[in-house]
Amino acid sequence: MIEVNHLVKIYKSKKKQVIGVDNVSLSIKEGEIYGIIGYSGAGKSSLLRCLNLLERPTSGEVKIDGVDLTALTSKELRKARQKIGMIFQHFYLASSKTVYENIAFALKAAGKSPKEIDKRVKELLELVGLADKIHQYPAQLSGGQKQRVGIARALANDPKVLLCDEATSALDPKTTKSILNLLKSINKKLGLTIVLITHEMEVVKEICHRLAVMQDGKVIEEGPVYDIFANPVEPLTRDFIQSVLQFDLPQQLIENRKGTIIKIQFKGAIAEESVVSELFQTFKVKGNILHGKIEYIQEVPLGIFIMELTGEIPEIERAIQYIQDRTQNMEVVEHVA
Numbered sequence: 001m002i003e004v005n006h007l008v009k010i011y012k013s014k015k016k017q018v019i020g021v022d023n024v025s026l027s028i029k030e031g032e033i034y035g036i037i038g039y040s041g042a043g044k045s046s047l048l049r050c051l052n053l054l055e056r057p058t059s060g061e062v063k064i065d066g067v068d069l070t071a072l073t074s075k076e077l078r079k080a081r082q083k084i085g086m087i088f089q090h091f092y093l094a095s096s097k098t099v100y101e102n103i104a105f106a107l108k109a110a111g112k113s114p115k116e117i118d119k120r121v122k123e124l125l126e127l128v129g130l131a132d133k134i135h136q137y138p139a140q141l142s143g144g145q146k147q148r149v150g151i152a153r154a155l156a157n158d159p160k161v162l163l164c165d166e167a168t169s170a171l172d173p174k175t176t177k178s179i180l181n182l183l184k185s186i187n188k189k190l191g192l193t194i195v196l197i198t199h200e201m202e203v204v205k206e207i208c209h210r211l212a213v214m215q216d217g218k219v220i221e222e223g224p225v226y227d228i229f230a231n232p233v234e235p236l237t238r239d240f241i242q243s244v245l246q247f248d249l250p251q252q253l254i255e256n257r258k259g260t261i262i263k264i265q266f267k268g269a270i271a272e273e274s275v276v277s278e279l280f281q282t283f284k285v286k287g288n289i290l291h292g293k294i295e296y297i298q299e300v301p302l303g304i305f306i307m308e309l310t311g312e313i314p315e316i317e318r319a320i321q322y323i324q325d326r327t328q329n330m331e332v333v334e335h336v337a
């Protein structure tokens with residue numbers, strides 16, 4: 001659906017040049033929600049804006065449905081852009097126009113008749129749950145409602161792709177969740193491909209299928225969200241995951257313990273099995289859970305437990321082997337002989 005090949009974006013001024021995107025190649029599948037995460041200045045906006053050529057890449061290709069956007073004439077590009085909707089952190093609604101007029105504007109620009117426009121605006125407002133706000137002005141709406149208008153406007157001309165530029169960053173957590181749920185349901189209902197940039201792992205965890213982590217203009221890690229949560233490779237990726245799943249115990253707490261401290265990660269179906277309770281039935285060890293959490297990522301459980309085991313050393317060793325065999329993912333944090 002979206003192919004990005006060796007994309008480079010360099011901003012040049014008289015005095016210096018800044019690299020926004022540094023040789024990024026990506027492939028985003030049709031119907032997928034694809035997240036791009038990174039700290040401020042990592043190059044997320046530059047990359048996203050190159051996907052619809054709001055920024056023209058310095059070099060490289062952006063193909064949507066096999067068509068290289070960088071090779072189109074401006075007329076062809078205007079047409080191609082109708083298939084790529086975009087929503088923004090600060091909504092960018094026209095303050096002097098009603099909700100109806102804000103959405104109708106996008107349809108008028110695409111040459112639709114007044115009758116078609118009327119029908120479509122009403123359909124879109126139903127879809128985003130704002131039918132009762134049709135004649136309100138943006139100033140009369142909450143942030144979440146404004147973003148719903150932004151989404152309706154972006155969907156007006158039946159795009160195949162929706163680009164979301166920090167679409168929930170200006171919203172409180174509850175409103176963020178409701179906008180993410182709306183995006184999720186649109187993705188399912190319309191089969192829309194969604195690309196979103198964010199600096200919040202919580203957003204990624206909530207709705208993305210795949211993820212790219214950006215740093216200094218480069219994609220440093222990429223893959224299915226579950227796999228990245230379960231096995232982050234790069235330190236920056238671990239940092240982002242820590243913000244959602246606190247895996248580590250304070251060193252002071254570990255130092256005050258007398259037993260062997262182990263960290264177990266349960267992935268997928270095993271997270272729902274009774275490995276821990278079977279452990280205590282099978283071996284003469286005592287266990288003290290110091291930390292435990294199960295998160296659901298794409299509805300698949302990912303569990304983390306940090307436990308202190310006490311008892312005879314050979315029995316602890318057998319217990320550790322048992323957990324290792326069952327989970328294939330266990331680490332001894334502190335071994336106390």
Ligand SMILES: Nc1ncnc2c1ncn2[C@@H]1O[C@H](COP(=O)(O)OP(=O)(O)OP(=O)(O)O)[C@@H](O)[C@H]1O
Nearest residue numbers: 011018019020038039040041042043044045046047
């Ligand atoms: N129009 C521009 N002119 C010059 N430099 C730019 C321009 N836009 C972005 N940059 C630079 O490119 C780099 C990447 O910026 P970009 O906005 O893409 O990052 P980001 O990850 O989206 O950050 P943020 O989350 O703060 O928006 C930064 O060093 C930035 O200063």
